[in-house]
Amino acid sequence: MARSLIGGIAASQGAGTELVVSDPDPDQRREIAGLAPATTTADNAEAVAGADVVVLAVKPQVAPKALAAAAPELARGRPLVVSIAAGLRIARIEEMAGAELPVVRAMPNTPALVKRGVSAFFANTRVDDAGRQLAREILEAVGTVIEVGEEALLDAVTAVSGSGPAYFFLLVEALAEAGAAAGLPADTAARLAAGTGIGAMALLDESGETPARLRERVTSPGGTTAAALEVFDRGDLRGLVRRAVLRARERAEELS
Numbered sequence: 001m002a003r004s005l006i007g008g009i010a011a012s013q014g015a016g017t018e019l020v021v022s023d024p025d026p027d028q029r030r031e032i033a034g035l036a037p038a039t040t041t042a043d044n045a046e047a048v049a050g051a052d053v054v055v056l057a058v059k060p061q062v063a064p065k066a067l068a069a070a071a072p073e074l075a076r077g078r079p080l081v082v083s084i085a086a087g088l089r090i091a092r093i094e095e096m097a098g099a100e101l102p103v104v105r106a107m108p109n110t111p112a113l114v115k116r117g118v119s120a121f122f123a124n125t126r127v128d129d130a131g132r133q134l135a136r137e138i139l140e141a142v143g144t145v146i147e148v149g150e151e152a153l154l155d156a157v158t159a160v161s162g163s164g165p166a167y168f169f170l171l172v173e174a175l176a177e178a179g180a181a182a183g184l185p186a187d188t189a190a191r192l193a194a195g196t197g198i199g200a201m202a203l204l205d206e207s208g209e210t211p212a213r214l215r216e217r218v219t220s221p222g223g224t225t226a227a228a229l230e231v232f233d234r235g236d237l238r239g240l241v242r243r244a245v246l247r248a249r250e251r252a253e254e255l256s
Contacts, residue, residue, distance in 0.1 A: 001084060002057035003035060004112045008141025010036035022047035044069040048079065053134055056083040056093070060255075063088055067096040075099035080131045082121075082138060084108055086158065087255040090124050090151060102126040104135040107157045108142065110165050117143030120157040122150065155256065159248035167244070172197045 006021060019038035023029050029040040041047050048054050048070045058066050063085050067074070074081070074097045082104045083093055090103045106121035119139040123132050132147070139145045148157065172193045179189030204211060219225045 001108060001110070001112060002055075003032065004115075004117075004142050005055060005057060005084075005108075005138065006032060006036050006038060008112075008115065009138060010038070012137070012141040020047045020051070045073050048073045048077070050077060051079045053080040053082060053138070055138065056081060056085055056088075058085055060085045060088045063093070064096050067093070071096070071098045074101060078102070080104065080127065080134060082106060082135050086162070087252060089256055090122075100126065102128070102131050104131070105151060105154060106135070106139055107154050107162050108139065109161050112142035115142055118146070118161050119143060120146045120148050120154065120161065122148050122154055124151075155249050155252040156245075158252040159245045162252075163248050167241075168197065168201075 021032050021038045022044045080102045104123045108117045108119040111117045176190040176193035180186045
């Protein structure tokens with residue numbers, strides 16, 4: 001995710017943007033240097049010194065160590081901090097940084113890797129309009145951006161869009177397996193399932209129609225699609241999805 005943001009920022013912000021990237025792994029630093037015009041370092045304090053905005057793109061268990069090293073510079077400069085560390089509350093970020101900071105907490109998802117992500121963010125009261133716009137521009141470098149009004153809603157965002165790609169991948173996987181069970185060669189079933197998913201989502205994106213309306217257009221009364229959807233209804237697919245999302249939200253709350 002960090003590499004996606006680095007590439008997206010470098011492509012969208014232009015020559016006036018100076019990127020400094022910190023990573024303890026020399027191989028990662030070499031890879032990043034080849035990805036975008038960025039200065040690389042293993043020193044977090046050096047990376048954030050004089051920064052206008054700091055993107056915290058680490059696993060939550062790594063955040064205490066990463067922020068401890070950068071804390072003196074963060075307290076001195078008080079830059080905008082954009083965190084994509086999953087489940088890490090803003091209050092905890094400020095506690096680890098040892099300072100009250102303008103913090104935007106964001107939840108992107110893995111389609112950001114192909115610049116088709118969707119991110120939701122919440123900004124604390126110390127983030128001004130310019131900071132909000134800057135955070136939005138950073139996240140828009142890898143996809144669509146939505147602002148939410150409460151930090152607690154990010155747990156639901158995690159359950160819907162953060163984990164959501166896995167739900168779609170599971171459906172494509174199951175559809176391919178079902179196609180093979182219906183007699184198709186496994187590779188043919190896999191290509192048909194994946195292509196159908198890609199095409200259906202592109203149609204949803206570009207048509208401006210609701211998912212319900214597009215579904216209705218595919219479903220002829222008494223036809224094959226209607227027969228399949230009846231099976232989904234009998235199995236309570238909607239209820240199953242609802243329960244899955246609520247459990248994912250509950251787990252996000254637990255991890256926070």
